[in-house]
Amino acid sequence: MTATEPHGPCIFIVGCGDIGQRVARLELAAGNSVAALARSDDSARTLAARGIGPVWGDLDHPDTLNQLPAALATLYYFAPPPPTGGDDPRLRALLAALPAPPERVVYISTSGVYGDCQGAWIDEAAPLQPRTDRARRRVAAESALLAWSGRQGVPCIILRVPGIYGPGRLPVERIRQGVPVVHPAEAPYSNRIHADDLAAACRAAARQGRPGAAYNLSDGHPTTMTDYFQRVADALGLPRPPLVSLAEARRTFSPAMLSFLEESKRLDNRRMLEELSVVLRYPDLASGLPACLAEV
Structure with missing residues (x-):
C-alpha cells in the first residue's frame, strides 16, 4: 500500500473508525481534503471508498510513520492508548513523526479522567482524579x-x-442475552452523546475551540446506565434486563463493567454549547434513540 499525499493542507484523522468517518464526512461536505492513517489494506480500501485518502502507518510501530502528510490544517487524534501501561506511546510516536506541526490539534479524551464525583455536576475545572488504568493513560496523553x-x-x-451511542452502537446483544443491570435506586449517574452530535462537536472544536481548553462533550441530560439499557430495551420491544443489587453486581460483574459502576458524575456541557456554538440534534435519549433504530 502506498501513501496518499494530499495537495495542500489537509484534514488528517488518526483513529478513523466510526466517529472519525463521521467527522470526515462533515469535512468532505465542506469541500476539504481529508486523509487518515491506515494500518492495513482493508482499512485503506474502506477509507478510499469513502473519499478519504489512506496514509500507511501503524502507531505501534513508529518506524512505519514515515509517510505522513507534510501540511496539515487540522489533526484529529481519535486513536485510543494501548490497553496496558501508564502512558500513551502511540500519541507520542505520532507527534514525533509529524514532518511539520499542524495548524491545530483536536484530541478525544474521556470523561473518565474525572474519576468518581459521587453524582455531582462537574465542569472542566474539576480536578482530574482517574481511578482506572484506562483513565490514567488518558490523563498522561492529555x-x-x-x-x-x-x-x-x-x-x-x-x-x-462519555459513552457514545448511535446507529450500530446500541447494546442490543447484551439486552437480548438478558445480562442484568443494577437496580435503579443504586445505579450511578452516567453520561452520553449521540455519535452525530459528537462528530459535529469535534468539527466545531477544530474551528473555534479555545487553544489549550478542554470541553465536556455530552448531551447534558445524564441518567443512569440502568435507565439507558431499559430505554433501549423498550425502544426495541425487548424484555428489560433483570435487576440485581449493587452488592450482587460487585460479586458477579466483570472488572470492566464494574469500573463504570464505581464512578458517578453528571457532566456540565455549557462550555461546549457556549464556546463551540454546538446545537445538539439529540439533546436527550428521548430524541436520540429513535434516530438509531433504523439501522438496528
Missing part, C-alpha cells in the same frame, strides 16, 4: 499533548467524551 503543544506553539483542544 498532559503529553499539552506539553508538546506549548513547545510547538500549536493550538490544541481536548474533548472529554
